[in-house]
Amino acid sequence: MINLNLFSISGLLIVITHLPLLILLIIKGKNKLARIYTLSLASVLIWGIGSFLVGITRDAKLAYGFLKFAYCGVIFIPVFVQHTALLLIGKKSKLIITFIYTQAIFFLFANLTGHLSPTTKLVFNSFYYYVSTDLFLWSFIFWVSIVFLCHYQLIRYYQKFHPNDRKLLLFLYGTGLGFLGGLNNFLPVFDIYVYPYGNLIVPIYTFLITYAIFKYHFFDINLVISKSIVYSMLLTLITLLYLLIVISSEKFLAFFLGYKSIAISIGTAFVLGLLFVPLRNKIQKIVDKVFYHATQAEILHENILLRQEVAQTDKLKAIATLASGMAHEIKNPLTAIRTFAEYLPQKLNDREFLRKFSKIIGQEVNRIDGLVNQLLEFAKPSPLNLQEINIHKLLSDTINFLNSEFLKHKIKIIKEFSANGEIYLYVDRNQLRQAFLNIILNSIEAMPEGGVLTVKTLVKAPPNPSSLNPNSGIIISIQDT
Numbered sequence: 001m002i003n004l005n006l007f008s009i010s011g012l013l014i015v016i017t018h019l020p021l022l023i024l025l026i027i028k029g030k031n032k033l034a035r036i037y038t039l040s041l042a043s044v045l046i047w048g049i050g051s052f053l054v055g056i057t058r059d060a061k062l063a064y065g066f067l068k069f070a071y072c073g074v075i076f077i078p079v080f081v082q083h084t085a086l087l088l089i090g091k092k093s094k095l096i097i098t099f100i101y102t103q104a105i106f107f108l109f110a111n112l113t114g115h116l117s118p119t120t121k122l123v124f125n126s127f128y129y130y131v132s133t134d135l136f137l138w139s140f141i142f143w144v145s146i147v148f149l150c151h152y153q154l155i156r157y158y159q160k161f162h163p164n165d166r167k168l169l170l171f172l173y174g175t176g177l178g179f180l181g182g183l184n185n186f187l188p189v190f191d192i193y194v195y196p197y198g199n200l201i202v203p204i205y206t207f208l209i210t211y212a213i214f215k216y217h218f219f220d221i222n223l224v225i226s227k228s229i230v231y232s233m234l235l236t237l238i239t240l241l242y243l244l245i246v247i248s249s250e251k252f253l254a255f256f257l258g259y260k261s262i263a264i265s266i267g268t269a270f271v272l273g274l275l276f277v278p279l280r281n282k283i284q285k286i287v288d289k290v291f292y293h294a295t296q297a298e299i300l301h302e303n304i305l306l307r308q309e310v311a312q313t314d315k316l317k318a319i320a321t322l323a324s325g326m327a328h329e330i331k332n333p334l335t336a337i338r339t340f341a342e343y344l345p346q347k348l349n350d351r352e353f354l355r356k357f358s359k360i361i362g363q364e365v366n367r368i369d370g371l372v373n374q375l376l377e378f379a380k381p382s383p384l385n386l387q388e389i390n391i392h393k394l395l396s397d398t399i400n401f402l403n404s405e406f407l408k409h410k411i412k413i414i415k416e417f418s419a420n421g422e423i424y425l426y427v428d429r430n431q432l433r434q435a436f437l438n439i440i441l442n443s444i445e446a447m448p449e450g451g452v453l454t455v456k457t458l459v460k461a462p463p464n465p466s467s468l469n470p471n472s473g474i475i476i477s478i479q480d481t
Contacts, residue, residue, distance in 0.1 A: 005126045008055025010199030014048030017203040021210055025219065033087045034219040040080030044178070044202065046073025051185075051199060055127045063128035064120045071111050071130070075139070077182065078146040079104045081175055085150045088168065089157040100146055107139045123188045130189045140186055147179045167216035170208045178205030317441065330371055333364030388424045389432070391474060392417050395455060398436045402444075410450030418457045423474055436478070443480035451481035 018041055025038040050070020057063050079100045086093060110116040116139060117130040130136065151172070158168050184198025212218040340357045347353040399413060406413055443453050456477040 005055050007127055007196060007199065008052050010196070010202075011048045011050070011052030011055055014199065014202050015045060015052065017206040018045045018048060021206055021213075024210075024213070025221075028221045029219055031220055033084065034221065036080055036087060037084045037219065040077060040084060043073040043076040043080060046070065047077070047182075048202075054129075057128070060120050060122075060128050067117075067120065067128070067130055068111055068114075071116070072108060074143070074182070074185075075104050075107050075111065078143055078150065078179070081179075082146050082150040085154050088171070089153060091153070096149075103142050107135075107142070110135055110139075117189075123193065124195055132189045132191070136189065140189075143186075144183070151176060151179075167212040167218045170212040170216075171218070174205040174208035174212075177208070178202050181205075317438075330368050333367045336364050337361060384431070385428050386426055387429065389427050389429050391423045391425050391427075391476070392457065393422075394429065394433060395436065395457070395476070398433055398440065399455065402437075402440060405444055406453070409444055409447065411444065411447055412450075412452045414452060414454040416454065416456040418459045418474070423457065423459060425474065439478050443478065446480050453481075454479045 022038060022041045022045055025034055025041065029035055029038055047070050050066050050073065053066040054063050054070060057066065082100055083097065086096065107116065115133075116136050117133055119131050120128040121131050123129045154168070154172050154175075158165065158172060162168055178201070181198035181201030181204075184194065184201075185196045187194045188196065209218070213221050340360065343353070344357065347357075395417075396415070399415070405411075440453065447453075454477070456475075456479070458475040458477070460473050460475060
């Protein structure tokens with residue numbers, strides 16, 4: 001069974017966060033600065049893999065081999081970061097470069113031959129760790145000295161020449177946190193038994209550098225990536241971190257309280273999961289605010305309003321077109337009314353004319369009134385109003401209203417209605433008419449130079465509003481060229 005403790009989990013976390021950034025720099029990093037920094041990431045990755053392996057093994061000899069592997073990375077981390085810093089500030093110092101690489105190679109040889117630390121010891125009753133020697137102490141001193149020199153140079157350069165350089169500031173914060181976390185890992189070697197929680201800080205360093213790359217094109221890497229992709233990646237990472245925090249917290253409690261029951265472990269993990277949910281939600285809200293300047297609830301509300309606005313815009317567009325068609329339809333009865341009105345003064349004594357005039361005026365006024373009412377009913381929001389409608393008549397009326405648009409855009413209309421005659425469906429007249437209008441208007445826009453619009457209907461089975469047969473109904477096809 002894998003000995004999954006907090007130390008091994010922290011090592012796994014380092015691997016998970018550093019590997020994607022390492023791959024990104026290998027692919028996108030083209031200059032010397034990016035290549036040297038890639039080596040520092042590779043060194044941290046070696047430490048992450050090694051610490052994970054050290055944490056999960058109960059075999060002292062195996063742990064010793066893993067420690068040798070892990071410390072090879074540790075030796076070179078400050079070396080490559082110092083080299084990166086010199087390139088960043090534009091300082092050419094062969095003396096410093098020669099010194100840091102020479103001492104690293106010396107301690108690497110001592111580590112691989114077993115002179116740096118000849119054996120291991122069990123720490124925190126959890127995993128095996130190096131035993132201190134004088135040579136290991138000197139390795140630690142050089143390690144700290146290079147880290148101090150690197151940050152001293154960067155801070156001076158930042159303050160003196162580039163006090164507003166955001167990417168340099170992020171690099172400073174990142175490496176500072178990373179080395180601070182790494183420093184904590186040395187303490188158990190020197191019998192200072194403070195648990196190496198610093199490993200959990202190291203991934204923050206990766207986030208800061210990654211942000212500098214995406215936001216400020218650090219290392220001259222210019223990436224264009226969708227916000228949604230970064231957001232999804234961050235949410236996945238937050239979820240992963242949340243799970244790791246729950247698991248590591250349960251392991252810590254198991255170590256502290258001494259219980260070994262699987263049932264208790266599962267129960268404890270469940271309770272811890274509930275306790276850490278507010279923290280995860282808080283972090284997610286922060287991410288939402290950074291990326292979309294709103295919480296998920298606010299985004300959902302805005303999306304609902306946006307959909308309503310789009311629907312209303314489509315409806316207004318349809319109304320405008322419908323009004324244009326109606327204006328054309330109203331023009332005919334108005335012409336008839338005007339014609340009879342012009343003759344009225346001359347025909348006051350003509351009873352036959354007056355009888356015919358009053359009948360036609362009534363018909364034409366009713367026709368105009370009907371057209372206007374249709375437009376008003378279509379425009380105003382109303383609840384679903386289901387009734388039996390002649391679908392062929394509704395299609396024909398909709399097409400007729402758009403006659404002026406068809407003429408203007410040189411569009412020929414072909415109607416191929418089912419031979420079944422009048423087909424009645426139980427629908428909302430206005431909503432279905434709006435659907436037809438929207439589709440036909442899209443067809444008109446798709447044929448700016450003219451074309452053919454074909455409207456077909458096909459009865460699948462005798463339509464019956466009360467029928468439960470899912471295959472009954474009518475197929476309506478609207479096709480443009």
